[in-house]
Amino acid sequence: MATTEASVIGGLKVKDEGQVRINKGMLHGLWALTNRELKKWYKVPVLLFLSIIQPVIWLGLFGKAMNFGALFTSTSFNIPGLNIPKATLDQLATQAMLSTFGTTDYFSFLAVGMLSFIILFTAMFSGMSIVWDRRFGFLDKLLSTPVARGSIVMGKVFSSVIRSLAQAAIVLVVAVVLGMDTGKITVVGLAGTFLALFLMAMGLSALFLMLALRSTDWQSQMAIMNLLNLPLLFASNALFPSKLMPGWLQVVAKLNPVSYATDAGRQLLLGVPGFAPLGFDFLYLTAFAVLFSGVGIFLSWRYLSR
Amino acid sequence: MLKMEEAAGNGNYESRNVIIEVKGLTKIFENKLKAVDSVTFSVYEGEIFSFLGPNGAGKSTTIKMLTTLLRPSEGDAVVCGFDLRKQPQEVRWSVGVVPQEYTADEDMTGLENIMLFANLYGIPGDVARKRADELLTLVELNEAAGRKVSTYSGGMRRRLELACGLVNHPKVLFLDEPTLGLDVQTRTAVWRYIRILKEQYGMTLFLTTHYLEEADGLCERVGIIDHGRIVRLGTTGELKSSVGGDAIELGIREKDVDLTSFIMKVDSVTSVVRENDHYRIKAPLGEEAAPAIMDAVRSAGYHVDRISLTKPTLDEVYLEYTGHKLRDEEANSQQVMAQQRTVRRARA
Numbered sequence: 001m002a003t004t005e006a007s008v009i010g011g012l013k014v015k016d017e018g019q020v021r022i023n024k025g026m027l028h029g030l031w032a033l034t035n036r037e038l039k040k041w042y043k044v045p046v047l048l049f050l051s052i053i054q055p056v057i058w059l060g061l062f063g064k065a066m067n068f069g070a071l072f073t074s075t076s077f078n079i080p081g082l083n084i085p086k087a088t089l090d091q092l093a094t095q096a097m098l099s100t101f102g103t104t105d106y107f108s109f110l111a112v113g114m115l116s117f118i119i120l121f122t123a124m125f126s127g128m129s130i131v132w133d134r135r136f137g138f139l140d141k142l143l144s145t146p147v148a149r150g151s152i153v154m155g156k157v158f159s160s161v162i163r164s165l166a167q168a169a170i171v172l173v174v175a176v177v178l179g180m181d182t183g184k185i186t187v188v189g190l191a192g193t194f195l196a197l198f199l200m201a202m203g204l205s206a207l208f209l210m211l212a213l214r215s216t217d218w219q220s221q222m223a224i225m226n227l228l229n230l231p232l233l234f235a236s237n238a239l240f241p242s243k244l245m246p247g248w249l250q251v252v253a254k255l256n257p258v259s260y261a262t263d264a265g266r267q268l269l270l271g272v273p274g275f276a277p278l279g280f281d282f283l284y285l286t287a288f289a290v291l292f293s294g295v296g297i298f299l300s301w302r303y304l305s306r
Numbered sequence: 307m308l309k310m311e312e313a314a315g316n317g318n319y320e321s322r323n324v325i326i327e328v329k330g331l332t333k334i335f336e337n338k339l340k341a342v343d344s345v346t347f348s349v350y351e352g353e354i355f356s357f358l359g360p361n362g363a364g365k366s367t368t369i370k371m372l373t374t375l376l377r378p379s380e381g382d383a384v385v386c387g388f389d390l391r392k393q394p395q396e397v398r399w400s401v402g403v404v405p406q407e408y409t410a411d412e413d414m415t416g417l418e419n420i421m422l423f424a425n426l427y428g429i430p431g432d433v434a435r436k437r438a439d440e441l442l443t444l445v446e447l448n449e450a451a452g453r454k455v456s457t458y459s460g461g462m463r464r465r466l467e468l469a470c471g472l473v474n475h476p477k478v479l480f481l482d483e484p485t486l487g488l489d490v491q492t493r494t495a496v497w498r499y500i501r502i503l504k505e506q507y508g509m510t511l512f513l514t515t516h517y518l519e520e521a522d523g524l525c526e527r528v529g530i531i532d533h534g535r536i537v538r539l540g541t542t543g544e545l546k547s548s549v550g551g552d553a554i555e556l557g558i559r560e561k562d563v564d565l566t567s568f569i570m571k572v573d574s575v576t577s578v579v580r581e582n583d584h585y586r587i588k589a590p591l592g593e594e595a596a597p598a599i600m601d602a603v604r605s606a607g608y609h610v611d612r613i614s615l616t617k618p619t620l621d622e623v624y625l626e627y628t629g630h631k632l633r634d635e636e637a638n639s640q641q642v643m644a645q646q647r648t649v650r651r652a653r654a
């Protein structure tokens with residue numbers, strides 16, 4: 001709305017901006033909305049610290065404690081009557097580990113799973129911010145501006161994606177410091193891993209936001225989050241290979257996008273054989289991200305305004 | 307219920323441009339509550355128009371419909387030349403809203419809030435920066451601009467809301483209870499800004515209020531709204547004269563004679579009622595009727611003990627047309643909470 005005549009506000013003679021170029025494009029405001037959420041996060045380092053503490057504890061305690069490899073190698077058990085040589089036992093153990101985890105090193109196996117874990121837990125909270133915005137009336141104020149309804153949702157999706165990727169990078173560094181196997185990490189592998197994580201973050205954030213679109217109270221949103229996050233985590237290969245799961249659970253794990261991001265990460269960072277071809281991992285994740293973002297944008301036009 | 311033409315309260319407004327035209331606008335919520343019941347009215351370009359009514363009358367619901375936040379159940383409206391139903395996006399580009407609640411982002415500074423909203427209106431950064439300065443000056447928030455909103459007092463928050471609502475230089479600014487819970491000083495300041503916007507900027511203002519003195523002192527035309535319906539609409543002057551004009555109280559020394567019909571004969575007197583030791587007289591223009599009455603009484607040989615003149619207030623108008631005083635009606639719990647939050651912050 002370019003005003004041509006000079007306007008006066010508050011007794012100040014404001015030389016009005018003759019031909020102000022107003023950006024009426026579909027994407028206007030998207031970055032401002034993304035940045036609004038990001039600011040809340042990077043301006044409070046404590047939040048960043050708190051959010052990576054959980055995966056780091058998992059890595060440090062769970063990852064180190066579940067030393068499956070040592071189950072065989074560091075004990076001196078033997079079967080009475082059979083005098084199996086220690087070397088054979090060790091080799092058996094190694095084979096068992098390799099066929100189960102694809103690596104002899106459970107810690108490295110879990111470290112990649114933790115990257116998915118942090119993405120999942122960050123995405124989960126993306127829905128929360130829209131509930132708060134609605135509650136404090138901020139959402140109504142956004143809706144009274146001409147910003148595209150889809151941008152309101154996508155701003156939150158992108159900020160959640162950026163946050164979760166940054167946090168995943170920190171978790172990866174911590175994992176390396178704690179002894180993750182870096183022998184097979186390449187630049188391309190890293191880039192590919194983060195691309196897979198990006199796609200998963202996008203789909204999951206859009207999913208949780210969609211579930212929050214109509215919600216007015218944070219309790220029900222918390223309930224939805226809790227209902228979804230543990231199944232998404234456990235019914236995946238993030239902590240444990242899905243092939244050892246009962247059949248019905250394997251089906252869930254095969255549908256779960258968390259499995260595919262983790263799988264891609266393990267293939268690319270650790271060079272372990274995957275549970276699906278790498279190409280399929282990416283295809284599945286792309287479809288997941290595109291589908292849920294698309295549905296999210298569609299629903300935002302329908303449901304944000306009443 | 308009044309007929310439409312009667313409620314329109316046109317006065318000398320016919321020649322002005324209509325900027326908001328509302329026809330039969332109705333909102334029925336999912337719980338079947340008819341919050342707004344077929345309201346029809348027009349707002350003219352450059353005026354300050356207000357909805358006066360108690361809590362729960364449907365004021366906010368009307369504003370939310372006119373600003374595209376709620377979909378009307380029935381009826382239509384044209385805002386700034388755009389059809390509310392068919393061109394909601396165009397309506398959003400041309401209006402500004404100052405909501406009833408404090409909705410600025412607490413974690414950001416005042417300036418950041420304004421800049422964010424400028425961006426949402428597609429205003430380029432350098433222009434936005436200039437406008438922000440200009441608006442911060444208007445609402446006298448320059449010094450606090452760099453502070454987080456969570457540190458603001460209620461009055462400062464209200465002023466910031468005002469600045470955010472003005473950032474796109476709207477043709478029409480909607481203000482929902484702009485002085486709710488504010489102290490006298492801030493209230494006066496907000497009234498001053500509103501007048502500046504009208505007088506120096508030619509902006510059209512649509513505000514809602516449940517303070518009579520606000521509607522009376524600030525607005526040209528007032529719609530009295532109760533239970534979702536406009537019960538009376540007109541200029542404040544029209545509304546007041548519609549209750550019979552000014553009231554004159556006259557005391558006469560000669561207590562034993564009845565002068566009712568005698569006073570009634572005086573020019574422009576519309577009614578006379580004898581109450582105990584005095585007469586209650588109504589006339590459209592008290593300051594002209596009072597001397598005429600005194601002259602008539604004296605020339606007939608009686609003595610005036612005392613005479614007083616009261617101008618009608620919107621209070622009386624309100625009572626007359628709604629049958630009750632402005633009262634607080636029970637609102638739903640969420641509304642009460644939001645309002646308490648607003649009032650609490652206003653007092654903080």
Ligand SMILES: Nc1ncnc2c1ncn2[C@@H]1O[C@H](COP(=O)(O)OP(=O)(O)O)[C@@H](O)[C@H]1O
Pocket residue numbers: 335336337339341359360361362363364365366367368636637638641
């Ligand atoms: N979202 C909603 N759902 C159901 N009822 C509502 C909703 N919003 C407001 N109401 C009801 O509609 C009526 C009018 O509300 P409102 O327009 O906020 O009144 P006012 O602003 O005049 O105080 C009230 O009775 C209120 O409880």
Ligand SMILES: [Mg+2]
Pocket residue numbers: 362365366367406482483
């Ligand atoms: Mg209200």
